[in-house]
Structures are given as structure tokens and as C-alpha cells.
Amino acid sequence: MESGFAIGRKLIKDIGHLVGFGAGAPGKLSGPEMRQLSVIEDAWLALEDGRVIGGGPMSEFPGIVDWNGLEVLEAAGRCVLPAWVDSHTHLVHAASREGEFVDRIRGLSYQEIAANGGGILNSAKALREMSEDDLFSVSLERMERLMRMGTGALEIKSGYGLDLESELKMLRVARRLGALERIPVKTTFLGCHAVPDGWNGPVDYTDYMVREVLPAVMEEELADHVDIFCEEGYFGLDETRTLLEAAKLRGLPAKVHVNQFKASGGVALCVEFGAMTVDHLEVLRAEDVAELATGDTMPVALPLCSLFLDLPFTQGRTLVDAGCALAIATDFNPGSAPSGNMHLAAALGCVKMGLEPIEALAAATTNGAAALGIESQVGGLGIGQEASLIVTRPLRSVEEALYAFGDPLPERVLLRGHWVD
Numbered sequence: 348m349e350s351g352f353a354i355g356r357k358l359i360k361d362i363g364h365l366v367g368f369g370a371g372a373p374g375k376l377s378g379p380e381m382r383q384l385s386v387i388e389d390a391w392l393a394l395e396d397g398r399v400i401g402g403g404p405m406s407e408f409p410g411i412v413d414w415n416g417l418e419v420l421e422a423a424g425r426c427v428l429p430a431w432v433d434s435h436t437h438l439v440h441a442a443s444r445e446g447e448f449v450d451r452i453r454g455l456s457y458q459e460i461a462a463n464g465g466g467i468l469n470s471a472k473a474l475r476e477m478s479e480d481d482l483f484s485v486s487l488e489r490m491e492r493l494m495r496m497g498t499g500a501l502e503i504k505s506g507y508g509l510d511l512e513s514e515l516k517m518l519r520v521a522r523r524l525g526a527l528e529r530i531p532v533k534t535t536f537l538g539c540h541a542v543p544d545g546w547n548g549p550v551d552y553t554d555y556m557v558r559e560v561l562p563a564v565m566e567e568e569l570a571d572h573v574d575i576f577c578e579e580g581y582f583g584l585d586e587t588r589t590l591l592e593a594a595k596l597r598g599l600p601a602k603v604h605v606n607q608f609k610a611s612g613g614v615a616l617c618v619e620f621g622a623m624t625v626d627h628l629e630v631l632r633a634e635d636v637a638e639l640a641t642g643d644t645m646p647v648a649l650p651l652c653s654l655f656l657d658l659p660f661t662q663g664r665t666l667v668d669a670g671c672a673l674a675i676a677t678d679f680n681p682g683s684a685p686s687g688n689m690h691l692a693a694a695l696g697c698v699k700m701g702l703e704p705i706e707a708l709a710a711a712t713t714n715g716a717a718a719l720g721i722e723s724q725v726g727g728l729g730i731g732q733e734a735s736l737i738v739t740r741p742l743r744s745v746e747e748a749l750y751a752f753g754d755p756l757p758e759r760v761l762l763r764g765h766w767v768d
Contacts, residue, residue, distance in 0.1 A: 365390035375717035397764030430499025431689035432715030437680035499735035506537030663700030694752030
């Protein structure tokens with residue numbers, strides 16, 4: 348996946364528009380701050396040993412003193428953007444579900460497909476039948492594909508195992524992907540994703556997950572966060588509270604699926620427990636916005652899911668105007684968002700969620716990193732941050748990067764100081 352050029356020293360010069368550079372990491376940007384993500388025209392950026400060490404306008408370029416081992420890239424007419432940070436994915440899964448795609452075209456809803464034995468339970472069956480090594484191989488191929496598209500960090504959830512061994516298998520595979528150190532990978536335990544056959548209902552199944560599976564996950568140090576699908580027909584407020592209480596006792600932060608199809612008080616519950624993020628929010632009430640505007644819990648929009656399932660798009664404009672630090676992610680999964688295209692997700696933030704391009708870029712980079720607690724590391728191009736970036740094709744402006752949403756964006760991708768083939 349990486350070129351043979353040593354990590355060493357790199358200079359990118361004459362950059363048309365450099366996004367996200369500063370004396371330090373941009374960090375979490377809330378409300379109007381999202382419009383203030385740094386953009387420098389006619390700029391330079393210096394990198395060494397996989398980190399950003401300098402940059403600014405070409406008019407202030409100090410020149411080159413030491414040419415030894417220096418790689419120079421001319422980026423005239425191009426944008427240099429921070430690599431995408433995808434803070435919500437189900438990248439580790441066994442198989443695609445294109446048959447259900449055809450069922451939806453023929454008129455079945457997501458819920459009807461699930462009731463007929465499809466959906467999450469379909470993915471769980473395929474995953475249980477696949478070996479851990481094979482699951483790692485197919486997941487690595489997906490991760491490498493996302494890296495070529497410019498994703499420089501991501502979260503991976505479990506949730507297609509739905510029993511002790513299979514959930515552990517998923518999380519072990521996610522940890523193995525992170526151990527490759529190609530990009531930062533955060534893992535999330537989502538055992539409460541659906542109730543498999545053989546259980547009395549969500550209460551008994553949640554008790555099993557809390558009593559038996561969560562301790563095993565913690566013992567192997569396999570998860571950075573915990574999650575639950577808080578939604579009518581899946582897990583209610585009582586089950587969500589049970590899981591969040593157990594996770595809080597163990598010091599495990601929460602990132603919760605909520606308000607995908609209906610709003611039922613899940614946002615307020617998550618804010619009460621200090622969840623890191625609430626993800627989906629296709630259905631959003633005024634009281635939900637007010638809760639998010641006064642707490643530290645970040646909203647995460649998943650516009651590819653809205654596009655694929657023909658759901659409402661998260662009210663991004665409303666959340667940002669309320670002062671929230673909005674993030675955008677893909678929800679990459681085989682059933683409701685079979686794409687990890689962060690470029691398209693960010694563009695939909697403009698086209699369907701009312702964000703300005705610079706706000707959408709902030710949501711898909713530095714705020715995505717904040718949604719994973721790694722904003723000092725990735726999501727921007729501040730001094731000291733990882734040298735993970737996208738050199739775009741020639742563009743007249745930053746706005747054009749998301750305006751031309753169907754055109755390939757990266758000309759080159761650099762992750763942790765290495766060019767991606």
C-alpha cells in the first residue's frame with residue numbers, strides 16, 4: 348500500500364489552497380467556529396518523519412537550506428486537505444447484501460427486510476461462518492480501498508457477531524487492522540445491535556451482553572467505546588440505560604446509534620450519561636437540538652445512510668446554528684450504507700444538510716477526529732499532527748472540492764508520511 352520512498356522529509360510548495368494548517372491542531376470546532384477552519388492560498392507545507400513541522404504562505408517561505416533527502420512536490424492549482432476521519436463505520440463484516448438492495452428497489456422497507464430474516468441478522472450469520480483470518484483479509488482490503496480514497500483514520504464497530512465468540516472475533520480483527528499502524532483505528536463494542544433468534548427479547552439479550560460479553564471485551568482490551576442501537580424495534584431506553592450504566596462503571600465511553608427512524612428520548616439519555624457522540628439523528632426534534640447545544644455530546648451525521656435508505660438527512664444547518672460541533676461519517680456497512688466514500692458524505696453535507704463547504708470539511712476532518720478523541724493527532728495539518736493529507740486534482744477553490752461531488756478528488760494521498768499507491 349505504500350510507495351518505496353522513505354518517510355523522511357517532504358516539502359509541498361505552491362499549494363493553491365492549504366486547509367487546516369496552524370501552530371497546532373484545529374481541534375473540535377463548534378457552531379460558527381466551523382467556518383473558521385484555516386485556508387491559506389499559495390502556501391507551503393513541510394513534513395518530517397510523518398509529522399507536520401511547518402507551513403504558511405509562499406510569501407513567507409524561508410527557503411531550503413538542506414536538500415539532503417528532501418522530496419519536493421509542486422502543488423500549484425491544487426488543494427491540500429487533511430485526510431478524512433471516518434468516525435462511524437462497520438467496516439469489519441463478512442459479506443455484502445446486494446440481494447437486499449434489490450428487495451428495497453422492489454418496495455420492501457429496511458424494517459420489512461429485517462423481519463424476513465435479512466438485515467443485521469443476515470450479516471451475523473455470514474460472519475459466524477467466516478474464519479477470523481478470512482475476516483481480517485476482506486476487512487483489510489476494504490480499509491486499503493478507503494485509504495486510497497483519502498481516509499486517514501476511522502472507527503470500526505462490532506455488532507455482526509451477536510454472541511460472545513463472534514463479537515470478540517470482530518473486535519480482534521479491528522484491533523489487528525489498527526496494529527498495522529497504517530492509520531489510527533478506534534474500536535467500538537456494539538453487541539446490542541439486534542436481538543438474534545433464541546432470545547426472549549431485548550431485556551434478556553442486553554443482560555447477557557452486559558453480564559458476559561462486555562467483561563470479556565474489557566479483559567482483552569478490545570474496545571475503546573461501547574454502542575447500542577437505541578431504536579424502536581431494537582433496543583429501548585431501559586436497555587440503553589442498562590448498557591450505559593455498565594460501561595460507565597468500567598470507564599468505557601459511549602457512542603450511540605439514536606434517532607435513525609424515530610425520536611424517543613435517546614438523545615437526552617445519552618447527554619445525561621455524557622456520551623461522546625450520538626450518531627444518525629435522521630429524525631431530530633427541537634428538544635434534541637437543545638440538549639446537544641448545551642452538552643459535550645457531539646452529533647454525528649451519516650448522510651450516506653440517508654441517501655441509500657431514502658431517509659431524511661440530518662439537520663446539519665440547524666445543529667451548527669445551535670452551536671454544536673457536528674461531525675460527518677459514512678456509516679460504511681453492508682446493509683444501509685455500502686460505501687466508505689467520505690468525499691461524497693462531505694458533499695452531501697452541503698447538498699442535503701445545508702452546510703457551507705468549509706463547514707462540511709471541518710465536520711469530515713477535525714470534528715470527525717474529535718468524535719474519536721484523537722483531534723490532536725489527525726483531522727488537521729497543524730504543526731505536530733500526523734502527515735496525513737490529500738493532494739487534490741487541480742481545483743480553482745476549496746468550494747469546488749465538494750461542489751464537483753461526483754468527480755474523483757485525490758490526485759495523491761499521504762498517510763502517516765507515506766504516499767499511498
